[in-house]
Amino acid sequence: xxxxxxxxxxxxxxxxxxxxxxxxxxxxxxxxxxxxxxxxxxxxxxxxxxxxxxxxxxxxxxxxxxxxxxxxxxxxxxxxxxxxxxxxxxxxxxxxxxxxxxxxxxxxxxxxxxxxxxxxxxxxxxxxxxxxxxxxxxxxxxxxxxxxxxxxxxxxxxxxxxxxxxxxxxxxxxxxxxxxxxxxxxxxxxxxxxxxxxxxxxxxxxxxxxxxxxxxxxxxxxxxxxxxxxxxxxxxxxxxxxxxxxxxxxxxxxxxxxxxxxxxxxxxxxxxxxxxxxxxxxxxxxxxxxxxxxxxxxxxxxxxxxxxxxxxxxxxxxxxxxxxxxxxxxxxxxxxxxxxxxxxxxxxxxxxxxxxxxxxxxxxxxxxxxxxxxxxxxxxxxxxxxx
Numbered sequence: 492x493x494x495x496x497x498x499x500x501x502x503x504x505x506x507x508x509x510x511x512x513x514x515x516x517x518x519x520x521x522x523x524x525x526x527x528x529x530x531x532x533x534x535x536x537x538x539x540x541x542x543x544x545x546x547x548x549x550x551x552x553x554x555x556x557x558x559x560x561x562x563x564x565x566x567x568x569x570x571x572x573x574x575x576x577x578x579x580x581x582x583x584x585x586x587x588x589x590x591x592x593x594x595x596x597x598x599x600x601x602x603x604x605x606x607x608x609x610x611x612x613x614x615x616x617x618x619x620x621x622x623x624x625x626x627x628x629x630x631x632x633x634x635x636x637x638x639x640x641x642x643x644x645x646x647x648x649x650x651x652x653x654x655x656x657x658x659x660x661x662x663x664x665x666x667x668x669x670x671x672x673x674x675x676x677x678x679x680x681x682x683x684x685x686x687x688x689x690x691x692x693x694x695x696x697x698x699x700x701x702x703x704x705x706x707x708x709x710x711x712x713x714x715x716x717x718x719x720x721x722x723x724x725x726x727x728x729x730x731x732x733x734x735x736x737x738x739x740x741x742x743x744x745x746x747x748x749x750x751x752x753x754x755x756x757x758x759x760x761x762x763x764x765x766x767x768x769x770x771x772x773x774x775x776x777x778x779x780x781x782x783x784x785x786x787x788x789x790x791x792x793x794x795x796x797x798x799x800x801x802x803x804x805x806x807x808x809x810x811x812x813x814x815x816x817x818x819x820x821x822x823x824x825x826x827x828x829x830x831x832x833x834x835x836x837x838x839x840x841x842x843x844x845x846x847x848x849x850x851x852x853x854x855x856x857x858x859x860x861x862x863x864x865x866x867x868x869x870x871x872x873x874x875x876x877x878x
Contacts, residue, residue, distance in 0.1 A: 502798055506766075510802065513766045516759045517806025517854055518813070523755060525814035525847040527748025529837040530822075531741040537673050537835035538737040545577075545706040546618055546729035549699040549716060554725070556736065557591040558607075561695040566722050573715055575708040576701045579617060586701035587612035590684050592691050596647045596656075606643060607675075610684030618700055621674045627652045627667030630682050635690070637682040638667035642821070642834035663690075675733070678834050700729065756854055759806075763858025767799050768865070792863045799859020800852055807851025814847070815839055 503510045549570055554560035567588045577585045590610035597603050609615075613632065616622060630636035639650045649656065656663045663682065671677040688694065703709060706728075713726040727735075817837040 500801070503801060509766050509769065510805075513762050513802050514806040514809060516762045517803055517851055518809035520752060520755045520759045520854065521807050521810025521847050521851045522814050524749070524752040524850055525811055525839070525843055526817055526837065527744060527752060528843045528846060529814065529817060529839050530748070531744045532840055532843060533835045533838040534744070535734065535737040535741050536838050538675055538733040543618070543620065543702075543729050545703050547701055547703060547709060547712060547726050548729050548732045549701075549724050549726050550697075550732075552717075552723050552725045557589075557697045558593060560591075560697045562588075562697070562699055562724065563695050566724065567696055567699050569719070569722060570699050570701070570716065570724075573701075573712055575703050575705070575712050577704045579614075583614070584701065585614050585617055586699065587615040587618055588684060588696045588699050589615060590687050590693060590695075591697040592687065592693065594680075596643075597649075598646055599648055600646075604647075606647065607679045608637075608687060609679050609681050610687030611681050612684055615681070615700075618702055619671070619676060622669050622671040622676050624667050625670045627665075630666055632683045633686070635663040635682070635686050636666045637663055637680050638669050639665055639681075640677040640679050641668055641670045642677040643680065644668055646834070673836060675736075752850075756850075760854050760858040763799055763802055763855060764861060766802070767795060767859045767862035791866050795863035795866050796856065796859050799863065800855040802858070803851040803853070803855020804848070806854070807848045810851065811839075811844060811847055 549562065550557070550560040551562060571584065571586060579585055589612060592608050592610075593605045594608055595603050596606050616629065624638070625641065627638070630638055637656075644650045650665055652665055652668060654665050656665070669676070669681070684696070688696075703712065709726075709728060716722055716724055716726045814837075818839055821834055821836050
């Protein structure tokens with residue numbers, strides 16, 4: 492005989508206060524667990540969306556980021572002669588030679604942080620379809636002007652349209668603000684590449700980026716670049732390049748967050764175990780009566796396990812409900828790969844929902860297994876007498 496599922500629901504409802512407190516403890520752990528995964532997913536989504544599937548990024552062999560890459564001007568000129576590079580309506584190549592450097596700027600809430608300055612070419616905006624102006628204009632080439640990502644304006648001082656930066660960028664004027672959605676470009680400053688190279692005495696480019704006429708041509712173009720002894724360069728799809736930029740930071744967040752969550756979960760499991768032991772102690776006669784009615788030990792065991800798993804299920808739903816609101820929050824951190832500040836949002840995915848609910852159910856199972864075994868091993872006569 493199997494004890495009806497409704498029996499477990501009624502038992503939880505009868506102990507509403509303890510059920511609520513235990514479920515909230517589990518909900519808190521699930522909230523933290525989901526937030527950690529959402530943080531890593533948000534970082535990866537931000538960087539992956541920064542790339543385009545048909546753009547190719549060329550860097551120096553061995554470089555892991557744009558900051559530590561260097562491409563001499565003669566090598567950049569060789570790349571311009573490659574076949575398969577797309578052109579615009581005017582017949583001009585969709586190719587940009589860019590330089591990426593870091594500067595330190597003061598934050599509005601105190602302190603300072605590194606910010607990425609991207610020296611762009613005339614076709615950079617055509618290649619970066621995610622970016623659009625929301626205020627002012629794009630910088631003119633040949634003069635010290637810049638456009639600032641919208642995320643930076645909210646967090647750093649002196650980046651409003653019309654302001655002037657100091658330091659190496661002294662007399663550089665902010666002429667526009669750009670919005671690039673949920674991408675890394677919203678956390679960058681753009682200016683004329685030649686002007687940036689002069690200001691920072693950098694004689695080489697960081698990357699060369701170009702659009703292919705057909706994404707299927709990538710393997711052929713990569714072979715031409717990487718097998719040319721003159722170049723010593725590597726080529727990557729832009730999406731893959733930015734995905735690699737997120738891997739180190741995302742892995743760190745997951746390891747740190749999951750470690751803390753597992754520690755917190757021990758308290759939640761202990762709370763569920765105490766709750767279930769109390770339920771067994773208060774329902775001794777009830778358990779004896781069920782055994783006298785013919786319910787086997789296995790049925791008693793399963794009934795209490797289901798009750799504990801239901802606690803985890805309820806806690807999981809509550810935790811995910813509140814975690815979902817974190818998607819409204821934008822945070823910033825230093826990207827370990829580039830050591831520059833990057834703003835991104837928490838992102839809740841179907842995979843995170845499944846993982847969080849599985850974690851909640853596992854906590855419920857772990858907290859209920861010992862009390863369930865105790866209930867199933869009770870002697871019928873002793874249980875009725877004890878009640």
